[in-house]
Amino acid sequence: MKSELTYYKNLDGVRAIAALMVMVFHFFQHYDHDTKLLKILAKLAMFGQTGVSLFFVLSGFLITRILIHSRLSPNYFKNFYIRRTLRIFPLYYLFLLIFYFVVPLALGKEIVPFGQQIYYYTYLQNFAITFDWTAKGPLHYWSLAVEEHFYLFWPLVVYYLPNKKLWGVIIGIVVIAAVLRYYLFSKGMEVFYFTFTRFDALAIGAILALLELKDNFYSYKNRNYFLLGSILVFMPTIALWVLMSGSGNDIIQVSKFILLAFTYFCLIGYVLCLSREHLINRFLTTKFLNYTGKISYGLYVFHPLVYALCGIYLSTNYFVVNLFICVGISYLVAGLSFEFFESRFLKLKSKFQSVSTKQVV
Numbered sequence: 001m002k003s004e005l006t007y008y009k010n011l012d013g014v015r016a017i018a019a020l021m022v023m024v025f026h027f028f029q030h031y032d033h034d035t036k037l038l039k040i041l042a043k044l045a046m047f048g049q050t051g052v053s054l055f056f057v058l059s060g061f062l063i064t065r066i067l068i069h070s071r072l073s074p075n076y077f078k079n080f081y082i083r084r085t086l087r088i089f090p091l092y093y094l095f096l097l098i099f100y101f102v103v104p105l106a107l108g109k110e111i112v113p114f115g116q117q118i119y120y121y122t123y124l125q126n127f128a129i130t131f132d133w134t135a136k137g138p139l140h141y142w143s144l145a146v147e148e149h150f151y152l153f154w155p156l157v158v159y160y161l162p163n164k165k166l167w168g169v170i171i172g173i174v175v176i177a178a179v180l181r182y183y184l185f186s187k188g189m190e191v192f193y194f195t196f197t198r199f200d201a202l203a204i205g206a207i208l209a210l211l212e213l214k215d216n217f218y219s220y221k222n223r224n225y226f227l228l229g230s231i232l233v234f235m236p237t238i239a240l241w242v243l244m245s246g247s248g249n250d251i252i253q254v255s256k257f258i259l260l261a262f263t264y265f266c267l268i269g270y271v272l273c274l275s276r277e278h279l280i281n282r283f284l285t286t287k288f289l290n291y292t293g294k295i296s297y298g299l300y301v302f303h304p305l306v307y308a309l310c311g312i313y314l315s316t317n318y319f320v321v322n323l324f325i326c327v328g329i330s331y332l333v334a335g336l337s338f339e340f341f342e343s344r345f346l347k348l349k350s351k352f353q354s355v356s357t358k359q360v361v
Contacts (some may be wrong), residue, residue: 005069010271012293013284014058019296021051023303023327026140030307031315031322038319047238050260052143053201057264059147060205067158068209070354076159079352084151086345086352087297091337092144095301096120099138103305112136123148130184130194140304142193149195150202163210173203174258182254201261208269223273230266237263298334298342306330 025048028041070076096117104111119128120137126145128135157169177200181191191197211217237259274281283289292299303326310326 005065008272009290010274010281010284011058011062011268013286013289014054014268014271014293015296016289016292018051018054018058019292019299021048021054022140022300023048023330025049025051026304026307027323027326030311030326031319050264053257053260054264055143056146056198056201057205057208057261058268060150060202061208061268062205063151063154063202064158064206064209065212066354067155068163068213071159073354075352076354077155079354080155081151082352083349086349088144088148090345091297091301091342092141093121094337094341095138095305099305103309126193126195130190138304140300146193146195146198147202150199154202154206163213166206166210170203170206174200178254178258181257185254198257200258201264204258204261204265205268208265208272211269212272218273220273223270226266226270226273230263230270233259233263233266292331295331295334295338298337299330302333302337303327303330306333 025045028045028048067080070079073079100112100117103109116134116136119125119133119135120141123145125135125137126142127133129139129142158166161169177197180194181197184191184194184197216222237256271280271284306329307326310322310329314322314325314329316322316325
């Protein structure tokens, strides 16, 4: 028996914004910005890398609410894991094939040794980065590993624990992540990419799924609480990330990820509580953001390679022209990928559906 779950069209817009944030950040990394204005914009663009945190919080919310609503459905585990596999694996491995074989052969470059590829095939690339193992592959894939690790264990937690006990698990994840960040950073190790130092954002997103179960979740009072919370948390977050370019001492390294996660937690909660007619929701449901959200996975996967190839073959002396070329081709490639490749697998997801959806916003 299928339960019914509200589908929030406006969250496609939030997903689109997260993708665009990351794309802008990576563009400023790829291209020179030698004027005063571009240097200022580059500083602001640093905040774009936090789009990954927005992805994490959003994913934590969406996945947890699906799991909660399908908990009593037949084939709970089978349906969830097959649907996730159909969404993630095909494009994930197609791009690895392109990255490791098609591009090197086309450009006359050496193929990366299999021993350095294996971490990416097994979703251990972020472990390799953190512990300095010999691995080479698409760096931005680290976040896909974090999400995949979350998908592996979180369905078990939700299935076997009642909602009240999920709160304790979430608090535990947040505390463990903070302690690990402090410890690893104090040892001179990388904390940005590691699964267990980034899990807290997904767990914080899960809080929204638990709060949504309450009858008064969409109240005007809660909307104001989320708005106030986002403002209060956003201010120190901006100060830590933009002014310090994401660097700093141990305390900053421990706190910035929590601040980011709670900032996006509050912003998503605020959006959920808005009426359909609200200006923000009307913006988030525009055709452009809706389409961007639909192809956001492809945009995230392909854009670094597109940027790199454009930098070699299509670069001009004009920053804005380069931006339009890179982003435009990224949209083209992601759109084609969705239409002719990803959609073939997405259609199969309906065969493994535990929750039906109704569109509200």
